[in-house]
Amino acid sequence: xxxxxxxxxxxxxNEILHDVSIQVNKGDVIVILGPSGSGKTTLLRCINFLEKAxxxxxxxxxxxxxxxxxxxKEILEIRRKTAFVxxxxxxxxxxxxxxxxxxxxxxxxxxxxxxxxxxxxDTLAWVGLLAKKDAYPCQLSGGQxxxxxxxxxVVLDPEVILFDEPTSALDPxxxxxxxxxxxxxxxxxxTMIVVTHEMSFAQDVASKVVFMDGGxxxxxxxxxxxxxxxxxxxxKQFLARIISAENMYYI
Amino acid sequence: xxxxxxxxYDSVRSGIEYLPNTFELTFIPILVGLCLGILIAVIxxxxxxxxxxxxxxxxxxxxxxxxxxALMIYHxxxxxxxxxxxxxxxxxxxxxxxxxxxxxxxxxxxxxxxYMEESIKGAFFSVDQGQYExxxxxxxxxxxxxxxxxxxxxxxxxxxxxxNNIVGTIKGSSIVMVIGITExxxxxxxxxxxxxxxxxxxxAAALIYWIFTIxxxxxxxxxxxxxxxxxxxxx
Numbered sequence: 001x002x003x004x005x006x007x008x009x010x011x012x013x014n015e016i017l018h019d020v021s022i023q024v025n026k027g028d029v030i031v032i033l034g035p036s037g038s039g040k041t042t043l044l045r046c047i048n049f050l051e052k053a054x055x056x057x058x059x060x061x062x063x064x065x066x067x068x069x070x071x072x073k074e075i076l077e078i079r080r081k082t083a084f085v086x087x088x089x090x091x092x093x094x095x096x097x098x099x100x101x102x103x104x105x106x107x108x109x110x111x112x113x114x115x116x117x118x119x120x121x122d123t124l125a126w127v128g129l130l131a132k133k134d135a136y137p138c139q140l141s142g143g144q145x146x147x148x149x150x151x152x153x154v155v156l157d158p159e160v161i162l163f164d165e166p167t168s169a170l171d172p173x174x175x176x177x178x179x180x181x182x183x184x185x186x187x188x189x190x191t192m193i194v195v196t197h198e199m200s201f202a203q204d205v206a207s208k209v210v211f212m213d214g215g216x217x218x219x220x221x222x223x224x225x226x227x228x229x230x231x232x233x234x235x236k237q238f239l240a241r242i243i244s245a246e247n248m249y250y251i
Numbered sequence: 252x253x254x255x256x257x258x259x260y261d262s263v264r265s266g267i268e269y270l271p272n273t274f275e276l277t278f279i280p281i282l283v284g285l286c287l288g289i290l291i292a293v294i295x296x297x298x299x300x301x302x303x304x305x306x307x308x309x310x311x312x313x314x315x316x317x318x319x320x321a322l323m324i325y326h327x328x329x330x331x332x333x334x335x336x337x338x339x340x341x342x343x344x345x346x347x348x349x350x351x352x353x354x355x356x357x358x359x360x361x362x363x364x365x366y367m368e369e370s371i372k373g374a375f376f377s378v379d380q381g382q383y384e385x386x387x388x389x390x391x392x393x394x395x396x397x398x399x400x401x402x403x404x405x406x407x408x409x410x411x412x413x414x415n416n417i418v419g420t421i422k423g424s425s426i427v428m429v430i431g432i433t434e435x436x437x438x439x440x441x442x443x444x445x446x447x448x449x450x451x452x453x454x455a456a457a458l459i460y461w462i463f464t465i466x467x468x469x470x471x472x473x474x475x476x477x478x479x480x481x482x483x484x485x486x
Binding site for chain 2: 048049050076079080082083084086088090091092093094095103104107108109152153156
């Protein structure tokens with residue numbers, strides 16, 4: 001179980017997160033929706049300590065740490081229980097696809113080379129990129145890079161994978177293949193927190209949808225509740241605009 | 252002005268005789284510059300409190316001093332204070348026992364450190380912040396991320412600039428002539444003190460420096476080619 005309690009974060013005078021709490025059960029797929037600047041990405045980054053929150057606590061499994069005062073040892077422990085998929089892929093440019101996937105296993109977890117290689121190859125095969133294992137990131141398309149990014153996260157068997165707008169840097173044709181891989185991650189029963197603008201993905205895959213705006217959680221519930229019967233005015237507003245935009249896209 | 256090939260040949264031989272001094276005056280500063288340069292660059296890139304701003308000010312100040320001026324100051328300081336200094340430490344050596352080449356090496360080392368630090372720091376900033384975050388996200392420590400992800404990407408970017416710094420140090424080493432150290436330049440004009448063939452002497456020095464720097468550049472290009480295999484397809 002993962003629990004974030006009373007997370008607060010501001011950049012200068014600009015308050016990004018006002019007291020945000022989320023509870024995630026094992027195997028849940030949480031999709032966080034919301035307009036730009038609502039604090040979705042910041043929340044995700046605070047969980048992985050890529051950003052240091054100003055207050056709040058984080059519980060992963062048995063371990064509870066203070067989001068502000070965590071020691072570097074605690075931060076490392078949390079990071080080794082979580083994995084992150086970046087918006088712009090952020091593959092290690094100096095390593096091949098296979099080496100990218102192996103890096104965490106070998107350097108962070110000290111798994112023997114041969115075992116790590118086998119595991120990394122299996123995971124690359126699972127995202128359909130075994131043939132590209134010796135390619136450098138610059139030789140891969142955006143969709144392929146993101147699939148390697150997902151493999152790099154999945155191979156670590158983390159308690160939770162955090163997806164930060166994993167498809168928003170991709171062109172529309174490549175979004176599908178990447179979403180399909182993310183969907184199969186969900187089917188493996190891995191706990192996930194996904195920040196995305198893909199509404200149909202949220203409807204299909206999410207076990208819980210969280211709608212954020214202005215640093216608050218406006219509404220949370222099952223996809224059916226949020227998409228069909230939103231309670232809050234702000235949610236209705238947001239969905240009306242997004243869904244009409246999506247329909248236009250199909251025309 | 253005629254050109255006497257016999258005098259020229261004598262000058263080349265005399266200049267080559269002093270090549271070891273030029274080697275000392277370039278390779279020691281390059282090594283010191285690389286080590287300190289990397290260290291200072293890392294301190295500044297990671298914004299280590301206290302040290303980072305202090306070093307930034309020191310380097311900015313020091314870069315404003317011409318090498319010749321720095322050399323003159325160190326030489327004067329050395330001559331004015333060495334004997335007192337030795338007396339305080341109860342050293343039984345006098346100023347004459349110290350080879351002034353070390354003053355040249357000291358001054359060149361400080362300059363090489365400043366320039367190389369700037370090159371390395373620039374190369375660090377060419378690596379995207381996402382690379383650090385990706386390293387942390389798979390559970391690497393700061394040091395592991397630095398060693399396995401960042402530095403391998405810094406090196407190919409820094410190499411061309413460092414090659415420039417190294418060639419600059421080689422050529423800069425000729426300046427130590429002003430405090431009486433004999434290296435390739437001073438060595439090449441040694442025969443001219445008898446024959447007055449200064450022109451041949453300077454041409455000889457130019458030739459030796461030229462060959463030396465060409466060799467260094469060729470060697471550096473070869474290393475550069477090996478380092479950028481993952482960037483080959485970047486346009």
